[in-house]
Structure formats: C-alpha cells, structure tokens
Amino acid sequence: MKHKRAYKYRVYPTPEQQHIVACTFGCCRFVYNWALRQETAAYYNEHRRLYYKDLSERLTELKKQEDYSWLSEVSSVPLQQALRHLDKAFLNFFEGRAKYPTFHKKRNRQSATYAANAFIWRDGAITLAKMGEPLDIRWSRPLPKDATPSSVTITKDCANRYFISILVEDEIEQLPANEQAIGADLGLKSFVVLSTGEVVGNPRFFHKDEKNLAKAQRRHAKKKKGSKNRDKARLKVARIHARIADRRRDFLQKLSTRLIRENQVVCVESLAVKNMVKNPTLSKAISDVGWSELVSQLEYKADWYGRTLVKIDKWYPSSKRCFECGHILDSLTLDVRQWDCPECGAHHDRDINAANNILAVGLTVNACEESIRPGAVKTKPGKARRSRKAWR
Incomplete structure (x- = not known):
C-alpha cells in the first residue's frame, strides 16, 4: 500500500545558500503573521472569515506596493505555502484539534515549504529556487527507489541546525500477520x-540534563541584552534542549x-x-x-x-x-x-x-x-x- 512518507536529513548550506534561506524564512514568517492579522481583523470587524483564495489575492496586491517589493526577491511558492499552513491551522482550530493560531517568532524554529515547481530533483540532488547549486545533504538513509519528491521543507532549529524533509509516495509492505x-x-x-x-x-532525558540546562539558562540571563555573548549563551541553551529532544x-x-x-x-x-x-x-x-x-x-x-x-x-x-x-x-x-x-x-x-x-x-x-x-x-x-x- 502506498503512503506519503517524509524523510528527514541534515543539511549543510553554503553561506550564500544560508542567506537565501534566511530571506525566505523571514518572508514566510512575515506573510504568515500578516495573513493572521488580516483574518483576525476580518472576523472582528466584518464578522467573516478569509480563506486561502482571499489571502492569496491580497498578497498579490501587497507585493505591488513599493514598501513590500522585497517580498518578490524570494520564491513565491514558499509564501503561498505559508498561507496554506495558516488555512490548515484555522481548520484545526475550528474543528477543535488545536488552539487559535499564534504569530511566528524570529527566535523560534523557522521553516519554508517548496512545492514540486520550486525545486529541481536531478541525479539524487536537490536545488531550491533562487539557488545556483544543489544543497549539501547528508544522506543518512537512501530514499525509496524511483521516488520522486512532491515537496520539500527546509527548517532551521534554535540550535542553528538545518534539516530538509523530503515528502515522497512510498510503497510500504505490510508485516506478516501473527497472533501476538x-x-x-x-x-x-x-x-x-x-x-x-x-x-x-x-x-528521564530532561531530568539528566536539568542541572546543565539550569546553569546555561542562568548564564544566559546575566548577559547584556543585544550583545553577542547573549547570543552565544542562547545557543548553548538551545543545544541542550535539542540534545534532550x-x-x-x-x-x-x-x-x-x-x-x-x-x-x-x-x-x-x-x-x-x-x-x-x-x-x-x-x-x-x-x-x-x-x-x-x-x-x-x-x-x-x-x-x-x-x-x-x-x-x-x-x-x-x-x-x-x-x-x-x-x-x-x-x-x-x-x-x-x-x-x-x-x-x-x-x-x-x-x-x-x-x-x-x-x-x-x-x-x-x-x-x-x-x-x-x-x-x-x-x-x-x-x-x-x-x-x-x-x-x-
């Protein structure tokens, strides 16, 4: 039976690719927060709900404005996917599976999703839109034979690690039945x-690293806000959390x-x-x-x-x-x-x-x-x- 399955790998982008990905993350975050603000305002002021189609039309008009021309510097596909993610978040909220969507923050985990028309899959390598060379992916396990990715999601966690999640349709064989x-x-x-x-x-993974985490958090709290030393201390805290997770x-x-x-x-x-x-x-x-x-x-x-x-x-x-x-x-x-x-x-x-x-x-x-x-x-x-x- 075929199932959609995501394979996650570690990625080591070049400095140029990091710049492109960082711009994409920022634009996706802005579009998501902008759309969430639009939906909330429409509900309270006009007593109606905006859907993906409505937000997509407004986003097109927003890009034409001179103050937001920088949104056109990145691929448009991840921005549209951000709107789809918000639409899914509202669906989960109205059906009682999740809380009301919240704004995305710069310090939290960042992600951008590319559909099939926004990346090139050739000879086992992936090249994202706006990039001139493929990503350096550490293939810890092979993809299924003759698999064609339908979408890829690149993420950056709080410990500054990059990952790519490749969604493919995989033929998963069912295990032999037993009586256990x-x-x-x-x-x-x-x-x-x-x-x-x-x-x-x-x-008890958290309990084992709790003392080290508390020590790192105390050092982080004593650093001057906005300083490079505070960023270094924050990174140490994030790495401990990542190790636990x-x-x-x-x-x-x-x-x-x-x-x-x-x-x-x-x-x-x-x-x-x-x-x-x-x-x-x-x-x-x-x-x-x-x-x-x-x-x-x-x-x-x-x-x-x-x-x-x-x-x-x-x-x-x-x-x-x-x-x-x-x-x-x-x-x-x-x-x-x-x-x-x-x-x-x-x-x-x-x-x-x-x-x-x-x-x-x-x-x-x-x-x-x-x-x-x-x-x-x-x-x-x-x-x-x-x-x-x-x-x-």
Whole structure:
C-alpha cells in the first residue's frame, strides 16, 4: 500500500545558500503573521472569515506596493505555502484539534515549504529556487527507489541546525500477520509495562540534563541584552534542549517500531495528557516522558504495517481492578505499587495488573469492532463518553 512518507536529513548550506534561506524564512514568517492579522481583523470587524483564495489575492496586491517589493526577491511558492499552513491551522482550530493560531517568532524554529515547481530533483540532488547549486545533504538513509519528491521543507532549529524533509509516495509492505497481542501500561516510574511482564524503564532525558540546562539558562540571563555573548549563551541553551529532544525522539521511535513489529494488536490507554500536566507536582515528569508522542507513533505505524492499535477508555480502572476476579478497589494511591485483592487474595504488581486489564479490555473492544456489520456506526477507540461511575 502506498503512503506519503517524509524523510528527514541534515543539511549543510553554503553561506550564500544560508542567506537565501534566511530571506525566505523571514518572508514566510512575515506573510504568515500578516495573513493572521488580516483574518483576525476580518472576523472582528466584518464578522467573516478569509480563506486561502482571499489571502492569496491580497498578497498579490501587497507585493505591488513599493514598501513590500522585497517580498518578490524570494520564491513565491514558499509564501503561498505559508498561507496554506495558516488555512490548515484555522481548520484545526475550528474543528477543535488545536488552539487559535499564534504569530511566528524570529527566535523560534523557522521553516519554508517548496512545492514540486520550486525545486529541481536531478541525479539524487536537490536545488531550491533562487539557488545556483544543489544543497549539501547528508544522506543518512537512501530514499525509496524511483521516488520522486512532491515537496520539500527546509527548517532551521534554535540550535542553528538545518534539516530538509523530503515528502515522497512510498510503497510500504505490510508485516506478516501473527497472533501476538500485548497491553501496555504507561507510567512515570517505568515508562511502559507490558502484559508479558517486560518493563521498559523511564530514561528521564530532561531530568539528566536539568542541572546543565539550569546553569546555561542562568548564564544566559546575566548577559547584556543585544550583545553577542547573549547570543552565544542562547545557543548553548538551545543545544541542550535539542540534545534532550533528539534522544527522546530516538528512544520513542525505536520502542514504537519494536512494539509494532512484534505484535499484531497493541492495546493502550487514551490518556488526557493536557489535563494531567496541570498537576503542579508531576507536570515536569509527565512532560518529560512523552506519552502522547509514543501513542501517535504507534497509531501511524500500525496503519502503515497492517497492525491494530486499540485505545481503551481513559476512565477504565485498570490499576485498581483485580485481573483474577474483577474486584475493583475503592481507592489506590500512587505510592502503592503492590496490593492484595480482598476478594480472592491474589497478589498483584500494580503495573503488570494494569497491563493485563488493558489487554483484556482492548481485545474485547477489538473483537466487538470487527463484528460490527457493514454500514453500522463504528465508535472510535478511546472516544466513548463514559463517566467514572459507569465502570463501577
């Protein structure tokens, strides 16, 4: 089955290419912020919404003005893509998937997207519009054979590293089917505990570099604003953040790939991380662990390789329900890691018991969904609206 897949590589542009890319970043950022201001003003003043077509026409008129003639010095394609990104951001906002779009800042991550008519793909090299020579790309892994990029996105992170993301249509072969099924209980003390008894520890990447990060941030705060020393200190802080993010991303990618390859059905809880991080005691640890990213990776990899990901309801009492007899405790605090069932006397490890319950419920949900007759309404996993009392 063919899927659109992005391959990301490190790029080392020449000084001339860096200048062109920097101008493109600045123009894209300006156009995005200008369009966002236009949409907001139109909504509050005229009570109507502007779409991509309306903003594109206004952008054409804006370029004709003498004060904004510098917008024509870069390729027009990334500017149009910036308008499309804003249109997508508003769509996500109105459908409840994201917050209201915010203005892009110069100090944050910069990006520019080039469609197929704004770059040249020849002999395994990419030359962007307005550039005379191809980019120096470090091909850490080959692109699929006979792949033709449909778009490329060049980015610059806060640590001054350049990356290019190449979008291609890839033929992904589904993995051979097996009968393995696991339940995964996500936690803080152990990152994930599987129903097979395997325990994957929490790497705590942020915690390991927290002291170095705090030291670098203190030095940055003491530097004079606008000085070169402050820029150097800011770069050191950004590199520590990048190191933390890279290590976490690498860990999650390897773990999610292994779980998908080894198991036909993976059952997890649909956690409300947005609400959980409001806990003042555990918010830093919850943000560091990366539960949402793991579930997101499991979701798209299961779709790629023909696996099944089942997300059970977040109110299901997986930890305080006895896997042997089904008895549910009235309360179970976080400091209790092992407990005995008062009904049948079974001794439980908190996390393994929860993983077994998640597996049992997940298999039941999966069997029910597969038995739904064609044309019937199918409930998405994890979207069932149930209160806590419904499980008691």
